[in-house]
Amino acid sequence: xxxxxxxxxxxxxxxxxxxxxxxxxxxxxxxxxxxxxxxxxxxxxxxxxxxxxxxxxxxxxxxxxxxxxxxxxxxxxxxxxxxxxxxxxxxxxxxxxxxxxxxxxxxxxxxxxxxxxxxxxxxxxxxxxxxxxxxxxxxxxxxxxxxxxxxxxxxxxxxxxxxxxxxxxxxxxxxxxxxxxxxxxxxxxxxxxxxxxxxxxxxxxxxxxxxxxxxxxxxxxxxxxxxxxxxxxxxxxxxxxxxxxxxxxxxxxxxxxxxxxxxxxxxxxxxxxxxxxxxxxxxxxxxxxxxxxxxxxxxxxxxxxxxxxxxxxxxxxxxxxxxxxxxxxxxxxxxxxxxxxxxxxxxxxxxxxxxxxxxxxxxxxxxxxxxxxxxxxxxxxxxxxxxxxxxxxxxxxxxxxxxxxxxxxxxxxxxxxxxxxxxxxxxxxxxxxxxxxxxxxxxxxxxxxxxxxxxxxxxxxxxxxxxxxxxxxxxxxxxxxxxxxxxxxxxxxxxxxxxxxxx
Amino acid sequence: xxxxxxxxxxxxxxxxxxxxxxxxxxxxxxxxxxxxxxxxxxxxxxxxxxxxxxxxxxxxxxxxxxxxxxxxxxxxxxxxxxxxxxxxxxxxxxxxxxxxxxxxxxxxxxxxxxxxxxxxxxxxxxxxxxxxxxxxxxxxxxxxxxxxxxxxxxxxxxxxxxxxxxxxxxxxxxxxxxxxxxxxxxxxxxxxxxxxxxxxxxxxxxxxxxxxxxxxxxxxxxxxxxxxxxxxxxxxxxxxxxxxxxxxxxxxxxxxxxxxxxxxxxxxxxxxxxxxxxxxxxxxxxxxxxxxxxxxxxxxxxxxxxxxxxxxxxxxxxxxxxxxxxxxxxxxxxxxxxxxxxxxxxxxxxxxxxxxxxxxxxxxxxxxxxxxxxxxxxxxxxxxxxxxxxxxxxxxxxxxxxxxxxxxxxxxxxxxxxxxxxxxxxxxxxxxxxxxxxxxxxxxxxxxxxx
Numbered sequence: 001x002x003x004x005x006x007x008x009x010x011x012x013x014x015x016x017x018x019x020x021x022x023x024x025x026x027x028x029x030x031x032x033x034x035x036x037x038x039x040x041x042x043x044x045x046x047x048x049x050x051x052x053x054x055x056x057x058x059x060x061x062x063x064x065x066x067x068x069x070x071x072x073x074x075x076x077x078x079x080x081x082x083x084x085x086x087x088x089x090x091x092x093x094x095x096x097x098x099x100x101x102x103x104x105x106x107x108x109x110x111x112x113x114x115x116x117x118x119x120x121x122x123x124x125x126x127x128x129x130x131x132x133x134x135x136x137x138x139x140x141x142x143x144x145x146x147x148x149x150x151x152x153x154x155x156x157x158x159x160x161x162x163x164x165x166x167x168x169x170x171x172x173x174x175x176x177x178x179x180x181x182x183x184x185x186x187x188x189x190x191x192x193x194x195x196x197x198x199x200x201x202x203x204x205x206x207x208x209x210x211x212x213x214x215x216x217x218x219x220x221x222x223x224x225x226x227x228x229x230x231x232x233x234x235x236x237x238x239x240x241x242x243x244x245x246x247x248x249x250x251x252x253x254x255x256x257x258x259x260x261x262x263x264x265x266x267x268x269x270x271x272x273x274x275x276x277x278x279x280x281x282x283x284x285x286x287x288x289x290x291x292x293x294x295x296x297x298x299x300x301x302x303x304x305x306x307x308x309x310x311x312x313x314x315x316x317x318x319x320x321x322x323x324x325x326x327x328x329x330x331x332x333x334x335x336x337x338x339x340x341x342x343x344x345x346x347x348x349x350x351x352x353x354x355x356x357x358x359x360x361x362x363x364x365x366x367x368x369x370x371x372x373x374x375x376x377x378x379x380x381x382x383x384x385x386x387x388x389x390x391x392x393x394x395x396x397x398x399x400x401x402x403x404x405x406x407x408x409x410x411x412x413x414x415x416x417x418x419x420x421x422x423x424x425x426x427x428x429x430x431x432x433x434x435x436x437x438x439x440x441x442x443x444x445x446x447x448x449x450x451x452x453x454x455x456x457x458x459x460x461x462x463x464x465x466x467x468x469x470x471x472x473x474x475x476x477x478x479x480x481x482x483x484x485x486x487x488x489x490x491x492x493x494x495x496x497x498x499x500x501x502x503x
Numbered sequence: 504x505x506x507x508x509x510x511x512x513x514x515x516x517x518x519x520x521x522x523x524x525x526x527x528x529x530x531x532x533x534x535x536x537x538x539x540x541x542x543x544x545x546x547x548x549x550x551x552x553x554x555x556x557x558x559x560x561x562x563x564x565x566x567x568x569x570x571x572x573x574x575x576x577x578x579x580x581x582x583x584x585x586x587x588x589x590x591x592x593x594x595x596x597x598x599x600x601x602x603x604x605x606x607x608x609x610x611x612x613x614x615x616x617x618x619x620x621x622x623x624x625x626x627x628x629x630x631x632x633x634x635x636x637x638x639x640x641x642x643x644x645x646x647x648x649x650x651x652x653x654x655x656x657x658x659x660x661x662x663x664x665x666x667x668x669x670x671x672x673x674x675x676x677x678x679x680x681x682x683x684x685x686x687x688x689x690x691x692x693x694x695x696x697x698x699x700x701x702x703x704x705x706x707x708x709x710x711x712x713x714x715x716x717x718x719x720x721x722x723x724x725x726x727x728x729x730x731x732x733x734x735x736x737x738x739x740x741x742x743x744x745x746x747x748x749x750x751x752x753x754x755x756x757x758x759x760x761x762x763x764x765x766x767x768x769x770x771x772x773x774x775x776x777x778x779x780x781x782x783x784x785x786x787x788x789x790x791x792x793x794x795x796x797x798x799x800x801x802x803x804x805x806x807x808x809x810x811x812x813x814x815x816x817x818x819x820x821x822x823x824x825x826x827x828x829x830x831x832x833x834x835x836x837x838x839x840x841x842x843x844x845x846x847x848x849x850x851x852x853x854x855x856x857x858x859x860x861x862x863x864x865x866x867x868x869x870x871x872x873x874x875x876x877x878x879x880x881x882x883x884x885x886x887x888x889x890x891x892x893x894x895x896x897x898x899x900x901x902x903x904x905x906x907x908x909x910x911x912x913x914x915x916x917x918x919x920x921x922x923x924x925x926x927x928x929x930x931x932x933x934x935x936x937x938x939x940x941x942x943x944x945x946x947x948x949x950x951x952x953x954x
Binding site for chain 1: 546
């Protein structure tokens with residue numbers, strides 16, 4: 001949602017002139033860029049436990065972060081108050097990164113900003129972008145017609161009581177559909193954040209970001225065995241997202257695969273072919289490859305892809321991208337948290353590494369344009385390169401034919417708890433559910449095992465990509481230093497060899 | 504008082520009890536927290552980042568008409584905003600279903616002796632002596648980047664990233680029945696990550712971290728943290744494959760919490776009440792090796808994790824969690840006690856300690872006693888099933904033979920069930936790092952499935 005500019009000025013009790021003064025204060029001691037990130041977040045949650053919605057709450061989080069860049073160095077401070085004196089103190093604390101030069105007292109705001117603009121904006125990224133025309137500025141006010149968070153029913157126009165029936169109905173339907181259900185916990189959380197950004201280049205951006213999540217955890221007991229299953233869905237839509245379709249999707253997925261889950265065993269471990277099912281397996285792409293594409297890890301020489309720009313890293317035909325443009329997706333952004341427009345960023349085109357994911361700092365370091373990946377958890381954090389919705393585009397293969405081509409291996413439809421070592425590229429993923437593949441057919445259900453591999457090697461070992469890309473709308477949260485909402489997706493993909501842990 | 508909460512902020516918290524009463528609350532608990540963190544980030548020998556974070560948060564737990572809700576706000580400068588927030592909160596609570604098990608803890612269980620905030624011995628007044636220039640100097644001193652050419656022997660140092668930070672955290676809990684308790688602690692931390700490349704260009708990274716509540720205690724770590732991270736990275740050069748199977752494993756104290764945390768979580772009230780625990784009905788049962796004893800020492804003054812009260816204001820006390828393999832206690836808060844009929848305790852363990860088995864003190868002793876196997880120095884991903892206790896973790900570390908390390912290993916997996924794993928606990932050393940709130944030494948297990 002994008003409201004009138006003045007509405008944001010009212011919320012944060014600022015004017016365009018006071019914003020200019022603040023960023024000027026940030027750079028007057030020698031910094032070459034400064035930006036402000038205002039946030040007013042309200043979060044509400046409702047929890048159903050033991051059949052009743054008997055717990056809930058609200059959170060109000062309000063403040064402004066001030067960042068000052070001096071070369072590649074970052075000074076950061078924030079204030080939970082937008083009173084002038086408090087914001088000024090934060091700006092001065094952030095400005096300490098540039099040293100203690102510069103006189104105290106009155107100064108010329110226009111002159112200060114002009115000098116800084118010359119320094120920061122004199123940088124020209126075109127040459128490093130193969131002579132492609134790239135933007136240096138992102139001028140203009142946000143356009144409500146291009147909003148990626150469509151909200152028919154604004155969350156702030158609702159009451160918590162409106163949603164209690166939805167949670168109760170979820171509980172009742174899940175229990176009705178399967179007698180093995182012993183406990184249901186359901187939670188609805190909605191968050192609305194008013195955001196205002198301003199920087200020393202004079203760019204002003206503002207928007208209101210909704211984010212709502214429904215999650216359900218079910219405990220089942222059957223013949224003395226207990227097991228659990230969780231499902232969640234998360235979107236940047238208004239309250240109209242609580243539709244019948246979402247309700248049915250949650251119930252179906254909370255109960256899906258239950259018979260297999262009670263029958264599931266750990267297979268014999270070893271190196272084997274792995275088929276990653278379309279959708280949620282995309283988390284493997286996020287963890288094992290996506291992080292290594294983030295430009296800060298590369299700028300610092302820590303990523304396994306640091307020296308591989310322009311090189312082939314996987315078979316021809318494969319395209320991997322990070323996308324802020326999917327309307328209503330958890331990873332959708334009109335603007336990143338530095339005011340750079342959200343966009344599609346291809347990291348891998350036809351198997352060649354073509355771009356890292358940049359914030360303004362890394363873009364300047366590499367001489368390219370920022371890719372809209374500068375994100376932060378809240379005003380308390382400086383932005384760093386982060387993913388949005390990361391996925392691999394569809395290939396040509398029929399998913400069933402991919403499975404049929406495997407003599408011995410496993411098919412995985414749900415991963416969790418992935419982790420990667422950025423320097424080495426080694427990753428490990430926990431398989432929540434899947435099946436053995438024997439002679440091209442899915443046979444014994446498997447669960448609670450790990451798959452281990454190496455990111456660059458796994459990319460190189462991809463031998464088939466299905467034509468069935470699916471974006472997974474679960475409540476994925478990336479935890480690199482700060483927590484940010486992301487999404488992921490993948491078509492069915494066959495990797496010729498990975499190590500599978502088992503008995 | 505030594506903390507950073509001001510008289511004005513404390514007075515506001517006290518008035519919030521009145522606001523809640525006026526909104527119709529039968530009872531209310533207020534938690535007021537304020538923290539200040541200063542951080543200096545280093546990147547390859549240069550200051551890369553400085554930040555200063557001052558946070559305030561006021562949480563209101565409201566008990567209205569037999570219903571409950573929890574609400575939080577950081578806009579504390581305007582009392583009218585806070586009062587309106589509490590009025591709205593009370594209205595929201597009235598929309599919830601009745602829940603008779605939600606109530607304040609009994610008065611007899613509440614803490615009486617946490618008045619100044621410094622009782623736990625985790626506050627260092629020397630914190631006040633730090634200023635930005637001292638912090639920059641401390642961070643610069645911690646880098647080895649300028650000495651790297653002398654250190655590079657058979658490898659290239661690709662990057663060095665580190666952070667020095669210090670913080671003060673001040674928490675006050677009040678309730679409408681007269682509870683007033685406070686906890687103040689300081690923290691000083693240093694952490695480094697080093698990436699190196701071997702002669703073939705293969706990358707290896709190492710990490711080291713230290714934390715303490717006292718300024719003078721962090722100073723030695725400023726000198727050696729990055730070097731220890733470098734040692735960790737270099738030690739991994741030249742990994743070899745290692746045969747899997749059921750083998751002995753030792754787990755370095757640095758990462759043993761990965762194996763104990765699921766046990767402590769399974770003893771938590773919420774997991775038990777939702778039947779989402781592999782330790783249901785386990786009190787009094789011998790489920791683990793006789794060599795496993797875990798105690799909670801929240802009142803060991805000055806030790807990380809020491810705290811005189813929990814989030815409800817209930818007084819902590821030293822206790823036995825597992826004794827010679829027998830489960831001795833769950834962690835049950837007031838709400839879960841009402842739901843389950845189990846006796847209430849503190850909400851969580853604060854400073855759990857795994858006792859040494861007495862026959863080994865160090866990692867080297869554990870390797871010697873186990874003979875052959877793999878020493879796990881880090882976990883890479885994986886997960887566990889909270890209902891069944893099944894787990895599968897990626898591991899890295901070193902193979903050892905006849906008690907001596909032979910070569911690094913990586914891309915391996917450790918798979919099993921926590922009940923079985925802890926039944927095979929053979930040795931617990933006496934080398935837990937004091938920077939951890941969970942004090943767990945190097946452990947030795949037999950018959951662990953590794954691939």
